[in-house]
Every structure is written in structure tokens, then in C-alpha cells.
Amino acid sequence: MDFELTEEQVAIRDTIRELVQDRVAPRAAEIDEKAEYPKDIEKLFAENGILGIPFPEQYGGISGSSVTICMGIEEIAKACATSSLILAVQALGSYPILVAGTEEQKKRLCPPLASGEKVAAYALSETGSGSDAAAMKTRAKRYGNEYVLNGTKQFITSGSVAGTLVVFAQTDAEADHRGISAFVLERETSPWQASKLEHKLGIRGSPTAQLVFEDVKVPAANRLGEEGAGFKLALAVLDRSRPGIGAQALGIAEGAFDYALNYVKDRQQFGQPISTFQGIQFMLADIATQIEAARHLVFRAATKVDAKAPDLTKIAAMAKLFASDMAMKVTTDCVQLLGGYGYISDYPVERMMRDAKITQIYEGTNQIQRVVIARALLR
């Protein structure tokens, strides 16, 4: 087992770290307050190759490794969870193409994503089909060389800003989840409608959209895998992307802890820094230990994804579950460490606490992760 990053990964991490400190961190509070998609950060990530991390070199990218993706998401999330989603969703929306695409599809669809010319999104959830993906109602009907899509997708991260969208739809309604197929929609040729969800608890700059498909035409050449293979692909993609959500949760927790740790060393009460009180010290020790444990699980899972290990489903679910529960607990405690100041938006930790909650919910709620883990254990 290798606990070291490669030289290349260290170089990528340092680049991201510097960029995040200089350009992302100063924007984070404003992105949250205005609840606007940070197009400038997307552009910054595109220009610096960050949006190319999810893709191997032969498709125009710079890595394709889950470990590198997680490392990048973690670094960005330390300062701004919304911005970290730009990379996380780029990976999520691209995995279906990388996992199930033909060589022709990869060569055609990946380079504009890898260069950052476009961002990707992944449309699986529907109003009546969240945790129960097989109950989806979106239909794709084939007419000659194209499919026509009708339906509505809900809670689609970046669905309103993406140029490339992977959509899951029923091609055979009789066949239950074995009738689901996956399609790649490109905005220019297969435009969809999007409306943004307003006033969210957290990740407020990341647009969460409802997408409506009314007779949207998709070339048959953009179907990923066989008809009916979509559900299996959806799950395989989530297996691969879950460590990324774990990494996001990890980064949020680290960002909050970094701030809170400096605060308690500085804040004087009873004539001494509050860090000298054992009650506070115990909280610090617990937080640091939780973060450390989560970090190892997240990168272990990412390593399994890169190795295509047979037990990656279980470990990826564990990483997502543990890291997101950890982040919720740790950020709540970090607000506590700042006391009243933690609760007001002049300080960043209340934002981090609000941002943490979604990591327990999306890409499979933590209840679903438990189901996945238990199923793997009892197989």
C-alpha cells in the first residue's frame, strides 16, 4: 500500500493549492452570498488545466486518476466547496464516457471537456426517482438514427451551465431498470431547458437545476453502451465518483478546522488562549483524528478506483459515508469553537457547515451508502 503521492501529483497539488489561495479563497464568501455560479473560477480552472484532470492524456487531459481528482477536489474544497464542485462534476459527467464510451466517442467527446471549453454534468435523479433510480420516468424513443428524449430531471448539479450532459432514460419501459440507457447530449445539437433551484442551504454558487427535455433529439452515435446497459453504468459511475464527494467533504472539514485552530490559539478568555483549556483540546484532538481517518479512507477508495479493484463499490461507499458524516460533525464543532463569531457570516465556518450538509445527501444519500455497504458485506 502506497501512502505517497507521485511527483507529478505533488506538482499538480501545489499548483492547485497556490491557485486556490490566490484566486479562489478571496472569492468564496462572495460566491456564497450572491449564490451565483462562479464562471470566472470555471475559466481559471480551464486555463490552468484543472478541468483536464479527469481525462487521460490521449483524450486531451492530464491525468484520469481518481487519486489526482480527489486531491484536486480536496484542495479546492478547503477554501470553497462550490468551486470544488466544478472539478467534481466535470469528473462525474465524464466518467460515463470514459467507462462506457467507444474509442470514437471518447476521442470526439472528451477533448472539449478536457480543455475546459465545456463543462459536463450528470442527469440521473428525478422527482420520483432519487435513491430509487430504477423508477425513472424520462423516456428515449428511437427513430432511425436518433433518439427523442422526453422527461424531467431534478437536482442536477451544473445542469444549467453544462455544455455536455449525460442523461439516463428508459428505452424500454417494460424492462424496469434493465430498460435504462445512457445518452450524451451536447448543448448545441441537443438543447435542453434548465431552471435553477433557489435559496439553497449550502453550495449556493453551484447551480442545482431542474432539467426539462421536450422532444430533444440525440444522435444514436451518442448512446453510451448498449440499450438497457444504462443502469449498470450509472452505478459504476457513482462507484467511481463517490471518493470525490468524500474528498470534497474532507476538504470542507480541513478548511473549517484550519480556521478554527488558528482562532482558538488566538482567542483569549479567562486571561489565556482558549486553546489552553482541556475541553477545547479534546475537541481539537477528536476533530483532527476524524479528519485523518477520513482522509485515509478517501484516498484508499480512490486508489481502489484507479486499480479497478473488485471491492471498490464497498470502499467507495464507505469513504463517502464516513467523510461526509465526519465533515458535518467537524464543521458543526468548528462553528462551536468560534462561538458567536462562528454563527455570523463575517467568518467562513458557518458557510462551511452549510456546505457540508449536502455531502451527506448527494451522489447517493448516506442511507443508500449504508445499503450498498451492507449488500456488499452480505453478498
Added chain:
Amino acid sequence: MRELAQGTVQPLAEEVDRDHRFPVEALKAAAEAGLLGVLIPPEYGGAGLDALAFAICIEELAQACASTAVIVDVHTSVGSEPILLFGTEEQKRRWLPRLASGELLGAFALTEPAAGSDAASLQASARRTGAGYVLNGTKVFITNVGHAGLYVVFARTGPDEKAAGVSAFLVPAGTPGLRVGQVFKKMGLNGSPTGELVLEDVAVPQENRLGAEGQGFTVAMRALDSGRIGISGQALGIAQAAVDESRAVLAGRGREQGDDFLLADMATRLETARLLAYHAAWLCGLGRPFTRQASMAKLHCTDTAMQLALDALQLAGEEGTAGGSPFERHVRDAKALQIYEGSNQVQRIVIAREVLR
């Protein structure tokens, strides 16, 4: 009470949170219902009920709208009760009827930027003059700031470094030199204004000193003891709302055993919290010592509210994170309760001290 909370207060809750708006209508309805004088005896225009009735009132309000609940709570307990407990007959006659009727909203100004958990180190000064005192200093995290008609302000009268040098004063809004500083943008409780209260050469007459010189810290600590019962009530209201809304979510969809187990844990934990709070209130009502029980109630009820609000949001899933959903609002509101009126770290210090006594 429930009719008022569910009929008038609850329908405003979403808007009050979204627009960061002081719930004027809710306060007016509460005043008309006599809710602003729950603890004040009938001879001073109040209802003369006990701490348990007070806790239940705040619980009902918080179930509907946590912002409204904290406004009423701070007014009723730390904003008014110190006058009842430490005021002269004349002070009681002068101020309590106006507080009970809602003509004046009460507030409590103890915390300072450098004196939070360590309240005894406060720096605001009260200099003696011929006719009374002149107050200077900055108070922070003051609930009801800008809307209160009367502030209970703590300032240093004596040379003593710590608690012994602190005195309490009644300072009406509009007194020259008293002004509102920054009003904070917060994570939650958006309908309840929280901010700085700045005192610049504020002249306070002798008759507005509450209690003896040097008794201020005792006044503050006693006020906070019963204030904790109110905050426990507020926590119970949020927690109850979380349980009720979780039930509604689960009733509308297929339930798995994991959901049932979570709901069972939530309901059980809420029950323990409620009993702890009611016991503290009951002791307080009987005039028995209740410091330890009030701190335990505050600690356990607010931790419970935080956990249950998070659990409920988890059950609601992504829809619960959208604005206008009560689930995400409960999470943002609940966090404040672990912090104010003595952070839960301070409660642990109090409890340990009482246990080791």
C-alpha cells in the same frame, strides 16, 4: 398558545427567515395574547405563570418559528425577569407593566467582543456622577438589538477586576449616546436581529441601577439560569418540528427499517430532552435550586435540536436543502442554540462544578 403559534406565527416563518424580517405581526399577536408577560405577576400586568408554563410557551413558538421564539424568550426571561427578581418596588411598577403589555421589548446586554464565555472580564464602564452613572463600552451579540425598548446593561462600577466590580443598569432605548452598531448577517434565526450595542457617554440615573453596586454579575448569572430554561424550550420546539416533519416525509414514501430506527432514536432523544427541561423548570417554579438541571437541560436540549434538525434534513434528502424548506431552516436555526446564553462548553463547566460540589 398552540393556536397562536400555528395560526399566526408559523405562516410567517419562511418569509421572516428569507427576508431577514423582524416578525412584527407575530409579536403583536403574542402581545395581544398576553404572552409577553408570562412570568410577570398579575399586579404588574402579567399572567403570573411559572417557569414550566414559560418553557412550554417558548416550545410552542419555536415549533412554529425559532426566530419569533428567541425574540419572546429573551424579552421574557433575561430581558424582564431580572427586574422581577432584583428590582425595587418602584422599578417593578415602572417597567414591568410596559414589558408585560409588549409596549417595551426587553433585551440583555452582557457579552462584549473580548468577554464572551468569560463574562466577568467585561470592560464596559459605569462612572459615578452626581445624578447617577455614565456608561461607556461596546456590547456584542445582543438579541433584539434595535427593536428593544429597554436594555438590561452590565458595566463595571468598581475597581475590582472581575465579577465583584460589575453592576446592572436599565437603559431605555432612545437614551442619548446609546446606539446600535453592526447588525450581523447570521447563519439562521434571521428574523431575530443580533448585533452590537454601543454606549457613548450614556447617562443613567441612580434609580435605573438594578440591584446593588457590585451585584451585577449575580443578576446576570441568575438571569441566565432561568434563561437556559427558555432556550431549552426553544430547542424542544425545533426538535419537535423536526420529528413531526420527518414523520410527514416518511408517511409520504416507502419506509425502510433504517428510517424507522432513526425516527425511533429521534423521538426517544426528544423525550429525554423534554423531561430534563421540564424538570429544571419545575424546580425553578418551586423555588428550589435548579442551576445544575438548567445547564443540563440547555446542553442536552440544544445538542438534541441540532442533531434532530440534521437527521430530519437527512431524511428529507435534497429537497430539504432548498430554500423555503423548513428542514434546512431548522438546521441553520438550531446551531445558534448550542452557542448563546452560555455556550455548551460553558454548560459543561457549570455542570461539572455542580457535580463536584
